[in-house]
Amino acid sequence: MMAEGKRRRRRLKPVEEAIQFSLQQKDKNGLEGRFISDFKGRGVFSCTDFDKGDFLLEYRGDLISKEECERRQRIYHNALKVFMFKFRYNGKLLCVDAARDDGSLGRLVNDDHINPNSRMKTIRVDGKPHLCLFARRSICPGEEITYDYGDSEWPWRCTMITEKNQCLKNLKNSEQDSAAIKTLSVIDPSTLEVNTLSQSEDTEGEKLTVVSDQSVLMDSTICTASEGQEKVTLKKDRLLLDDQDCVEKMSPVKEHVLNEEQSFCAPAEGVKEVCIHVVVTSAISSMDKCAECVGPVAALKWIGLRCKLCSSFWHKSCYLKLHEWNGKNSHRG
Numbered sequence: 001m002m003a004e005g006k007r008r009r010r011r012l013k014p015v016e017e018a019i020q021f022s023l024q025q026k027d028k029n030g031l032e033g034r035f036i037s038d039f040k041g042r043g044v045f046s047c048t049d050f051d052k053g054d055f056l057l058e059y060r061g062d063l064i065s066k067e068e069c070e071r072r073q074r075i076y077h078n079a080l081k082v083f084m085f086k087f088r089y090n091g092k093l094l095c096v097d098a099a100r101d102d103g104s105l106g107r108l109v110n111d112d113h114i115n116p117n118s119r120m121k122t123i124r125v126d127g128k129p130h131l132c133l134f135a136r137r138s139i140c141p142g143e144e145i146t147y148d149y150g151d152s153e154w155p156w157r158c159t160m161i162t163e164k165n166q167c168l169k170n171l172k173n174s175e176q177d178s179a180a181i182k183t184l185s186v187i188d189p190s191t192l193e194v195n196t197l198s199q200s201e202d203t204e205g206e207k208l209t210v211v212s213d214q215s216v217l218m219d220s221t222i223c224t225a226s227e228g229q230e231k232v233t234l235k236k237d238r239l240l241l242d243d244q245d246c247v248e249k250m251s252p253v254k255e256h257v258l259n260e261e262q263s264f265c266a267p268a269e270g271v272k273e274v275c276i277h278v279v280v281t282s283a284i285s286s287m288d289k290c291a292e293c294v295g296p297v298a299a300l301k302w303i304g305l306r307c308k309l310c311s312s313f314w315h316k317s318c319y320l321k322l323h324e325w326n327g328k329n330s331h332r333g
């Protein structure tokens, strides 16, 4: 008995397990790929219980350099480009290209930036980075595995507008209830102009005036299909919200490990002219990168902010961060 007990393998730690599966190039039991819908395609579902922190899957593919990634992006069809996962590792931009369907499940995991149940991390195996998903919380059988694809404004995230509108309504309600408002100095409504012509929901002409120490760049602009339908003009630096929950839901900036690694932190170089930016939401080509983080990593068109005067582009969150760093009331680039 004793000998058998001694011989029994101890349970591997999640990272050890991730290393083992990465070396074997195998997926773990307890997960399966399923077709979900024509819109979403396939996804990965759990068939067992997972605990918080458990290793789930590796995002397997070819590990390639930035240059090779750019070369492949030029020749790939859009449907393949979405399988290219760029990330930053030891100061270098790398990519795992999972365009080839090798039957692995990692490449089929879908995005959820609101309440993902897993998180992508890089682990080092034989000196090379591997992208592995770990559970952010316990996961039940039947749950779809998801992670946050990062800070790009992906087209399917538009469905979040309903939730955002609810947030906006809550904010308005809380404004009416003065007891619920802890602060606050009110932002001059003339500094903020929001049109939501493209949306059927009732956010048209919303003006938010509630403030606190959380900042958000009016993220109801996130789903604008094309430039001009929605406009955000900020003379003062920020719109401040009182509702932490709304801030969470409205801002796609997340505690995404790879997001941090993906980000180039160097400020845009070479642009010496000072511009007082007037930004509008705009559909931006994948060739045009955010002036702040040099992203996005996605190969598709992205929705971001464009300065009408100097034609710089930013992710909304980068723009916010940038101006936070540059001083609270500065909009000069």
Ligand SMILES: C[S@@+](CC[C@H](N)C(=O)[O-])C[C@H]1O[C@@H](n2cnc3c(N)ncnc32)[C@H](O)[C@@H]1O
Pocket (backbone or CB within 6 Å): 039, 040, 041, 042, 043, 082, 083, 107, 108, 109, 110, 111, 112, 156
């Ligand atoms: C890496 S693939 C994921 C697997 C994909 N569903 C499939 O069937 O091949 C990324 C693509 O999945 C789809 N996708 C991912 N997350 C989604 C979501 N939350 N809603 C709708 N489509 C999503 C998009 O088409 C995206 O380009």
